[in-house]
Amino acid sequence: MNSGTLPHAETLIIRLPRSGHIAGYAILISRTRNLLAGFLLLGLIAGCGSNVVLQFPSIPIPLTEKIPIAIGLRMPANFKDYVHKEQVYGREEWSINLGNSNAALFTQLFGYMFEKVTILQASDDPKLLDIDALIEPSIDAFEFSVPNQSKTDSFAVWIRYRIKIYDREGALVSNWPVSAYGKSQTKSISSSEALQRAAILAMRDAVALIIMKLDDTTLISSLAGASTPVTAAPAQAPIAAGADTEEVHAGEDDDAS
Amino acid sequence: MTPADHSIKIAVLALATLVSSGCITSRVEDTREGLTGINSGEAVVIMAKSYHLGNETEEKYIRCVENALARGSKGLNVIPHQEFVDSLFPWFEPRTAPAETKNLPKLMERPGVAEKIAAQGVRYIIWLDGETERVAGGGSLSCAAGPGGGGCFGFAWWQKDSDYNAAVWDLVGLESAGTVSTDVTGTSFLPALIIPIPLIARTQSKACKSLAGHLRAFIINDESA
Structure with missing residues (x-):
């Protein structure tokens, strides 16, 4: 649908000069032109990119039995503060800031x-x-598609995590890639909300897969029974010296939706 | 023409726009595989088939069917689908949800699953599959505005197809009770002679109402519906 310009639209917000005052009309036309140019510039700036900041995607308490071992969880810096930037079709730049959401989600999950x-x-x-055992999750890849690319009404997000598991001697015992997928339609919500929802669904998809398959795939439960520190660390204090190290007890984060 | 005549003309056009709609044809059919029925303490849950399987059922459509099933004197007790999914996490996620009824016995043996389902009184799971698509369209419409006013001229049309299927699973017998499907096709028109007059065929809304009505009759085993 074509729409023409509305040269008199701004007269709604600009006081009209009295009739006969030609100089006043010149000022009015100048102001109108400046306002239209300003709106056009704002529109161009707004259309250049989208920034999505992910909120913490809490998960419900899973209906599964706990694996009876003690694990350490070490998350690399880029896992705790992951930002993905991509130029789509050379037109629009998207910035997706996963922030601390992965670290928070995996802490809750484990x-x-x-x-x-x-x-x-x-x-x-x-x-x-x-x-x-020591678990070290990381992000191998993050990809997404927008409706223009997929020719649908949906945003889709793919995340490939990698779960590395070490025994307490530091030997790598498993290196498991976890591919997750989330999709959200744009109908009735904005594009950035739809992309955020697709990312959250992808993260939840990964979590469901990890709950179901982690032990079968990595045999992590077979590492049980090795939890005696090799140095003279206090038996009841797993944190030897690191002031930043913290312990998460099962069920502490039970405020999930 | 006086200003009063103008006002009357605009009011008539607005009213015509409100009451008019495009052409719609609809078809609903069901296939019964077992006896159904529902007791007063029992509930149903509406789920969308997984997007992992390529399903595109709209969230809005699921909510519409939920609301339509729960409405009225013969309304069913409907558990909101996200509440059900969260309560059984992670067993009804898009990746993990059972794809066939033969997977139900194994699912019910998992710790806490049967208890959670029983606590919510869920007797039937209804799996929705399908979407609304624009299948054709054409015409030309242009609008312009200037110092002396504005207006549109032309004619546009488009056709939408709302095709949905509902598979009913009985969680007591752990078997399929049958399916109900609806297919609604409608053509919308937008003629414009200064003012555009939309004649919209609301296929998705019609598909929601017809599917919900037949699902309710199917579940309560109402032969009169």
Whole structure:
């Protein structure tokens, strides 16, 4: 549908000069032109990019039995603060800031899945901790499609996580890629909301797969029983020195929706 | 023409726009595989088939069917689907939900699943599949505005097809009770002679009402419907 310009539209908000005052009309035309140029510039700026900031996607308590081992959870820096930027079709730049949502989600997830979870910082030595296994999740890839690309009404998000599992001696025992997919329609919600929803669905999809398949795929439960620190760390204190290290007890995050 | 005549003309056109709609044809059919019925304490839940399987059923349509099934004197007790999915996490996620009734016995054996379903009184799960698509369209319409006023001229039309299927699973017998499907096709028109007059065929709304009505009759086993 074509629409023409509305040269007199701004007379609604600009006081009209009295009739006969030609100079006044010149000022009015000038103001109108400036306003239209301003609106056009604003429109162009607004159409250049979209910024999506993800909120923490809480998960419900899963109907599964806990795996009876103590794990350490170490998350790399880019996992805790992941930002994906992409130019779509050379027209629109999208910035998707997953922020701390992955770290929060995986902390909650493993808190539900294991008897005991200790969160490690980069400087912590897992050999000094009272854990059976160390889990290190990361993001291999993040991709998305917009409706223009897929020729549908939907945004889709693909996330490929990687779950590395080490035994307490630091040997890699499993390296599992987890591919997740989320899709959300744009009908009745804005584009950024739809993309955010698709990302949250992809994260929830990954969580469902991890709950179902982690033990079958990685045999992590077979690492049980090795949780005795090799140094003289206090038996009841898995955190040897790292002030940043924190312990997550099962069921602490039970405020899920 | 006086200003009063103008007002009357606009009012008549607005009224005509409101009451008019495009042409719609609809078809509803069901296939029964077992006896159905529902007790007062029992409920149903409406779910969309997984997007992992390519399903595109709209969230709006699911909510419409939920509301339509619950409405009226013969309304069913409908559990909101997200509440049901969350209560059984992770067993009804798009990736993990059972695709066939033969997977139900194994699912019910998982810790807490049968108890959660029983606590909510869910007797039937209704799986929706399908979508509303624009299948054809044409015409030309242009609008313009200037110092002396504005207006549109031309004619546009489009055809939409709302095709949905509902599979009813009985969680007591752990078997399929049957399916109900609806197919609504409608053509909308937009003639414009200064003012555009939309004649909209609301196929999705019609598909929602007809599917919900037949689903309710199917579940309560109402032969008169």
